[in-house]
Amino acid sequence: MAVERYRQAIPNTKPNDRSQTESKPETRTRKKIVGIKRTEAIVYITLLIMITVAAVFVLSSKMEAYELQSEITNIESEIATKNGEIDELNTEVTHLASYDRIYEKAGELGLDLDNGNVKVVERYGKN
Template sequence: MAVERYRQVLPETRSNGQNPEPGGRTRVKSKIVGLKRTETMIYIALIFVIAVAAVAVLSLRMEAYQLQSEITNIESEIATTNGEIDELTTEVTHLASYDRIYEKAGELGLELDNGNVKVVERHGED
């Protein structure tokens, strides 16, 4: 609420020229001024808007935090999957090596016969 203050200074001298009291006195009068309906509605609307904005900001921050934690989880899953892919690639490279294939062929009783190997040459595209 708004408060208006009035100061009223008493005359320092009387009609006979003497001071009533040394230092003089000041009288303070307070008057309480009421708010109008429109002002009250504006203040209530302002408080409501501030509250809604605060809730919206907090909910957006919470959503951003949740999304950031999901991103972190997905990135860790990606790192784990990339590690597994690297291990499988290494295993495929080992299993497809010439020495291992030659060894498995020997275990199965197969022999290398150079007579069965045919060499194909490309002509004209070099």
């Protein structure tokens, strides 16, 4: 019985069938390439496009932020320069408006201080 089962398990091969059995190892060594479906390809392409758009958006946002930061830095330096000029001009105004300088200029122009000729005027509407 065991021999009969063994013979049944082994198929009868004819000389013509050997060429078919010889070709089977070739097909066994070939790897089956699994293709992707159309919907999967669309999903992958959409994902790739979304990643690209997100990267471009992030890079453009960073570039815009960098430009704004450099503009802010330039404006702050201009403000510092203008504040320095304002301080210098305030110092000059304080010097030019000093009583001693005015009295000196009046003396150079031939004006004399006459206390009897000074009148105090009050502003209208002052309570």
